[in-house]
Amino acid sequence: MSLQINNLGKSYNNPVFKDFSITFPEDAITCVLGPSGCGKTTLLNIIGGIIPPDEGSLTGFENKTFSYVFQEPRLLPWKTVTENIEFVLSRDLHAGERKKQAEKLIRQVKLEGYAGYYPAQLSGGMRQRVSIARAFAIPSDIILMDEPLKGLDVALKQNLIKWFLHIWKGDRRTVIFVTHDVDEALLLGDRIVVLSQAPAKIITQVEPEGPAGNRDSDSDLFKATKEKLIKALDK
Amino acid sequence: MKNFITKKRTITAASILLMLVVWKVLAVIIDSPFIIPHPESTFLAVIKLCTQKGFLAAAGSTILRGLAGFLVSAVLGLFTGILAGISPGFNTFITPMLVAIRSVPVIALILLALIWFNTGTVPIFVAFLTMFPFICTNVSDGIKNVDPGLIEMARFYRVDKGRILTGVYIPAIMPFIISGASSAMGIGWRAIIIGEVLSQPEFGIGTNMQTAQTFLNVEAVIAWTLIAVLISFVFEKLIRWKEHSFTHWKTGS
Secondary structure, three states, X not given: XXXXXXXXXXXXXXXXXXXXXXXXXXXXXXEEEXXXXXXXXXXXXXXXXOOOOOEEEEEOOOOOOEEEEOOOOOOOOOOOHHHHHHHOOOOOOOHHHXXXXXXXXXXXXXXXXXXXXXXXXXXXXXXXXXXXXXXXXXXXXXXXXXXXXXXXXXXHHHHHHHHHHHHHHHXXXXXXXXXOOHHHXXXXXXXXXXXXXXXXXXXXXXXXXXXXXXXXXXXXXXXXXXXXXXXXXXX | OHHHHHHHHHHHHHHHHHHHHHHHHHHHHHOOOXXXXXXXXXXXXHHHHHHOOOHHHHHHHHHHHHHHHHHHHHHHHHHHHHHHHHOHXXXXXXXXXXXXXXXXXXXXXXXXXXXXXXXOHHHXXXXXXXXXXXXXXXXXXXHHOOOHHHHHHHHHOOOOXXXXXXXXXXXXXXXXXXXXXHHHHHHHHHHHHHHHHHHOOOOOHHHHHHHHHHOOOHHHHHHHHHHHHHHHHHHHHHHHXXXXXXXXXXXXX
16 A cells, blocks of 8 residues: 555645645655755655644555654764664663664664764764664654755765665665755655645656666766756756 | 863962962951951961861751752752743743742841741751752753754654653753752852851851851851851862763763
């Protein structure tokens, strides 16, 4: 069953969504690409239940559990890397199991040497890696990602995408990733949905060739798809 | 950093030295131990006081009153401060009370307390009313400063309320609690000693100061004052000494 949002309406001072519908395939990465201020974060917050919609319905999201990778890593500054990950783990797990689970994720994002470090001692990219590890630490059905690579340099972005896909391939959860960066969407998305300015409408939907992680950004096909997406964004 | 600390210590030492020099000069000019005794004879008086019978009872009683006042203020201040920080309604409700307590002159509190309570309790009551608003306001300011993004993250990950309190709120407000406790303690000691001077409990630094003043024993008045300053300094250091263990994550050291 796919996850659907039907006839969504949401306004603040101006309408952000008006009669907006979208479908997300399960167990795949959907990138929602749109200009700044088009309501991408609002969409994630509605899906995650942080804010209620004014109108419309969400189907398939009932009884789903979520993880959220925020734009800023939102790590507790007074907790170490391990403690930050353990913090979100269920208390039904024994302390030993929680520690084991945190250590496993830390290994997966290659931060073994930094388990006892505080966020202030880590670089921006490392902090975001911890935030990604935290999202995967709980057995959530859906991972919401709100431009987590914003403000990081290109090399770091590519590195983080690599780490993200590395963990994601382990259990292939449903991911909804919003961004305004075409390259990010092309490197990560199984499907890319382009949104217009608010009130958001779907301009186009693209399914890039080949599995995420194995796409060559120098290939003609990649460049052509990128052109197509940039054109759609400019509309 | 090391150079800076050495420089800071030198400046502090110079400041203390200047105070001693001014004191000594005044003592020489005035030349009357009944008005300003010499610093060295006063320090000898401090040592004499410390070895006297009854010193421990006096200093100990004052310290115990201070700790009792502080403990009650800390517990109630923390509780009401957290509530005021979380609930804007409660904050509006408690603000006039805090303003009222803060605005009442300490001497008025003491005069009323003398009517209401026994002599040993008066200083504790006065200390409580001077310390409580400080701790409460600092804690509620701290709560208001907690990054809402962290609370949203914790709620999103379904972390229970108890752990949000102990894992997010309390560590975030720890620096505020420490600075509130430190200011409260500084003011609290003064309030306790004023309370003791006026209520005259059987044991207490304030009681002894008042007795010394009655017999024009200026040396003893200043000696007890120095002891009070020392107690205040030691407790300030104790509070600040624990500060690092709550805020080491800022630097990671």
